[in-house]
Amino acid sequence: MKVRCILFCDGGDLPGIQNAIIRRHSDSLELSFFIDDRKISEILNENCSYAIVLCQDCKKDFHADPDAAFRNARYLVSRERFWEAHEALEDAWRSAYGSRKDRIQALIWIVAAQVHWQMGQADTAVRMHQKAMDVISSDLEFHYPLTANEFDHLISRV
Known part of the structure; x- marks a missing residue:
């Protein structure tokens, strides 16, 4: 199955990936591309050790690993990649039900x-946060940026 993959690299030898969108960050390069999910482990190396797999086109019967999604x-929150973090969380949301699904949605x-x-x-940001x-049922006040430690606190509520 083809999935969207976001690979974070420190530089050095980058994998030869066709049609990748590359974004330069202050401490890394971000490569965004589609790949067969069985080949992800082949592209990881010393310089590119962390990959995020996003599966927005997966079938409804796809059962994501919520721990991997979190x-x-x-990781994405710690890099202030909030849009991608929101997409990663949707994998956990898809596999949840009941009040846990509501808390993941929050x-x-x-x-x-x-x-x-x-x-x-x-205004929209503050409204969404309060909702x-x-x-x-947390007391975390809204500010930017959300830190990885604050994210951990919120995960403990989920």
Whole structure:
């Protein structure tokens, strides 16, 4: 199955991936591309040790590993890649049900609020954050950027 993969590399030898979108960060390169999911382990190396797999086109019967989704989202939050973190969390949301699904949805709203803040939409960001806090019952105040430790605190509520 083809999946969207985001690979973070420190430089050095980059894997030869066709049609990758490359973004330069202050501490790494980000490559975004589609690949067969069985080949992901082949592209990881010393310089590119972390890959996020996003599966927005997966069939409804796809059962994602929620722990991997949370781990990927945490990594992305630590890099202020909130849009991608929100997409990673959707894998956990798809496999949840009941009140846990509602709490994961609220976590997605919190991360999406960070995206709205990045876009200069402060009112929307604060509203989304507050709506999520009402579901998660947390006292975390809105600010930008959300840190990985704050994300951990919110995950403990989910």
